[in-house]
Amino acid sequence: MKKESVGIVETKFFKIAKDLKLESGKTLSDVTIAYETYGKLNKEKNNAILVCHALSGDAHAAGWHEGDKKPGWWEILIGPGKALDSEKYFIISSNILGGCQGSTGPSSINPNSPKINIGEKDSEDIKYGLDFPVVTIKDMVKAQKKLVDSFKIKKLLAVIGGSMGGMQVLQWMVSYPKMVKKAIPIATAAHSSPQQIAFNEVGRQAIISDANWKNGNYYLSGPPENGLAVARMVAHITYLSNESMYEKFGRDLKDKEELSYDFTMDFQVESYLHYQGESFVKRFDANSYLYISKAIDYFDLSSNGSLIEGFKDVKSKVQIIAIESDWLYPSDQSKDILTALNANNVEVSYNELKSSYGHDAFLLEGGQLNYLVSNFLSDTVVKDLMYHDITTITKDTKIEDAAKKMLKEHVTHLPVIGEDEKLIGIITAWDLSKSIAIKCNDLNEIMTKNVKTCTSNDPIEKIASKMKKYDISCLPVVDEDYKLKGIITTDQISHLLTNS
Amino acid sequence: MKKESVGIVETKFFKIAKDLKLESGKTLSDVTIAYETYGKLNKEKNNAILVCHALSGDAHAAGWHEGDKKPGWWEILIGPGKALDSEKYFIISSNILGGCQGSTGPSSINPNSPKINIGEKDSEDIKYGLDFPVVTIKDMVKAQKKLVDSFKIKKLLAVIGGSMGGMQVLQWMVSYPKMVKKAIPIATAAHSSPQQIAFNEVGRQAIISDANWKNGNYYLSGPPENGLAVARMVAHITYLSNESMYEKFGRDLKDKEELSYDFTMDFQVESYLHYQGESFVKRFDANSYLYISKAIDYFDLSSNGSLIEGFKDVKSKVQIIAIESDWLYPSDQSKDILTALNANNVEVSYNELKSSYGHDAFLLEGGQLNYLVSNFLSDTVVKDLMYHDITTITKDTKIEDAAKKMLKEHVTHLPVIGEDEKLIGIITAWDLSKSIAIKCNDLNEIMTKNVKTCTSNDPIEKIASKMKKYDISCLPVVDEDYKLKGIITTDQISHLLTNS
Secondary structure, three states: OOOOOOEEEEOEEEEEOOOOOOOOOEOOOOEEEEEEOOOOOOEEEEEOEEEEEEOOOOOOOOOOOOOOOOOOOOOOOEEEOOOOOOOEEEEEEEOOOOOOOOOOOOOOOOOOOOOOHHHOOOOOEEEEEHHHHOOOOOHHHHHHHHHHHHHOOEEEEEEEEEEEEHHHHHHHHHOHHHHEEEEEEOOOOOOOOOHHHHHHHHHHHHHOOOOOOOOOOOOOOOOOOOHHHHHHHHHHHHHHHHHHHHOOOOOOEEEOOOOOOOOOOEEEEHHHHHHHHHHHHHHHHHHHHHHHHHHHHHHHHEOOOHHHHOOOOOEEEEEEEEEEOOOOOHHHHHHHHHHHHHOOOOOEEEEEEEEOOOOOOOOOOOHHHHHHHHHHHHOOOOHOOOEEEEEEEEOEEEEEHHHHHHHHHHHOEEEEEEEOOEEEEEEEEHHHHHHHOOOOOHHHOEEOOOOOOOOOOOHHHHHHHHHHHHOEEEEEEEOOOEEEEEEEEHHHHHHHHHOO | OOOOOHHHHHHOOOOOOOOOOOOOOOOOOOEEEEEEOOOOOOOOOEEEEEEOOOOOOOOOOOOEOOOOOOOOOOOOEEOOOOOOOOOOEEEEEEEOOOOOOOOOOOOOOOOOOOOHHHHHOOHHHEHHHHOOOOHHHHHHHHHHHHHHHHHEEEOEEEEEEOOOHHHHHHHHHHHHHHHHHEEEEEEOOEOOOOHHHHHHHHHHHHHHOOOHHHHHHOOOOOOOOOHHHHHHHHHHHHOOHHHHHHHHHOOEEEEOOOOOOOOOOOOOHHHHHHHHHHHHHHOOHHHHHHHHHHHHHHHHHHEEEOOOOOHHHHHHHHEEEEEOOOOOOHHHHHHHHHHHHHOOOOEEEEEEEOOOOOOHHHHOHHHHHHHHHHHHHHHEEEEEEEOOOOOOOEOOOOOOHHHHHHHHOOOOEEEOOOOEEEEEEEEHHHHHHHHHHHOOHHHHOEEEEOOOEEEEOEEEEHHHHHHHHHHEEEEEEEOOOOOOEEEEEEHHHHHHHOOO
């Protein structure tokens, strides 16, 4: 199936009717959540998937805003024919509480500002700034739930997200276990590590140290652009692997032949970081950066020091995806989640993206992500993929005839069936070679009798694992009477990867 | 031998008589190099060791400045009885060119300042600032050579340093191959990686973005403390391993029981970073930070893209030391140096510190460093350590008597000698056990005949490797006639590690 875009989309705004009680004990009123949706909610309201974004993301996950040059941030995964298929699913993506891309955050108007009644004040002057309460991942998820409730959705088919988006996924599993059928936390952790906190604190200090920050009251005077740019630069380094930086930049110079011996930019990697910093300050609010990074630091799903206890109520089916070259959210953190979920008998699988991109791979590795996520979501079963029209032989077939059949039909496996169409064995090209080597003419002697099989309703994931485990490339599909119904090969499964 | 301190020391100052021509083509006049020395230069002037410091180091590597609360930065390695033994060696440690701890750098008075003749100007106003030329690692080493020359030292016994100090070591090997007998580059690289450049650039941007920086002209108005603190904080994260941060801080809160839900410091790791930042700005010049980090970025010993070519003139004996948990200067960078030196037939060894400390381990792992460095420097040979007074048996000794002897002398190995004192075999406690198991009474049947041996002039390093390779804990020492002269055990060698 061709992968397409959802096309032109618009951001919408949802107002939470009541005050939102926060984890800190404080309350927020007049909360707005910016969101986008792709696809249609079905009548049963059971095809909704919630997408959660990372630190610098927004509600615009896919498609194009009128006039834009770039699509949404997860265009690789969302759209017709992609894993988050807008022809099948109703996809909801919202900007987090505390953000600055349409949802209520520190750069929003404070409805309770003491200055609000003065009337003549510039509206920039009545923005929250540091009067905005500290929000947590749990608060963000609570606000998302209000949005989901507004669609009268009782249960989400799935919640998915990477990095801080993955934290929200985990929080959903814990806060609203009955509302999450499937969960896909990617490149994330059940708590921030001291190293992650340290990098966040450096970013915050860069902002706070900027003379333009003015204790967060910069909305009239102009934002702390330098500090925010430095925060983004250091964060960006942590999103890339050492290896990918070598591949991308090496020690190449930027627009010069020789070292400059001054403090202009010498290396391409410097220029790249500057670009990242500069483009970020155009679209992001420095105070939001403070609040969101703090929410990440605070995140810890352990209960009484135990992650197993923290996950005790989880009901979802979970697919954990880690990235092998991610050193900011190393795969050990994902494995900790796996272990704790296993201890709670949660149905959980673990996969690692083979990628040298580092943490950023969750935004880049479209092929692998589409493969993993679409299989996990679609519940593809063997019958969706298997060949029905198969060439078989019987135990009386002569070896020479079997070889001819194989050649003619261009296959490497020939199931051997009895009179009642029951499977009695299988012959491979390799078996035929063997027969020559050992000078044997009896099919019965060379065929494999104890054949591994599957049924047509087996999930593809399970079958793929089985074939990997036994190192076989083909499985006969049988019914309950062991009658042969078809055949499935690793080739067919792997095609899912390239062209789902 | 007891390890002691060199005691009270003073920093001295060396003035380079002539102008110093720099790699950039520019020239520096009136250059001063701050330095300290420990121990005495012998008559032959062949016991001098040069110590090179890292980014934030200084000339004060060991001992105590009058009234100070902390000793020099490499006190663990320098002093009587330590690897850099001030009773044996003459140790020179100097502050780098471009630094701010006594050597000429951007915070020094500019003798050519156009303002200098005005007379009434504050001396702070005639400091270099950004008029200081960009210096390189090669320039730093060139200045160090002038200092070494001033002692009339023709050849350094060794040059040693970690991190940027290791870069200087490598540069010495290349710039002055005949002057370096032994070289010990630790936790370093032959060129900065794009990730290292990126982190340095973030630090520079933090400084440059600080409104107090004023294009480097802050010596009258006050330094860019916030920016420099942020630079130090981010650098400090890169000096620690993820693992050591977990061990040191975990997610422990700082002086509070619960999260504060504000932007004060919540976690101990934040408090630690702040402390690092604050104490750094008290002792370090922000402009020096810019210049030194730039020198690190520029460092690249490749010649025509080849490190093998870059090292083609190296004559030194080299001991490379990497750190297994160092992610800023990962061991692969040290292995690249090893490969390129091997390709040039340089006598080189490679060791990794077993440490979870990360890059900082070169300042912390005293035990391992003293062991590796002292062996490499001292040329300890077997006769320095071996037991001379050994218990032996002859091939006619009864098994029972051998067992009694072993018990009485409390040994696990009994060399078997012939009439002419030649070694003919060895019996171990394990052999005796075997004799019981197989009910054998003939010593001749159970003893090991093809014994691995060493000679009394074998270097300890070589013997340690041999014992490791063959997994044996004891080697008989023989002379050229295969007469037994002594015995050496892994116990004796390992004692070097704990108490040299």
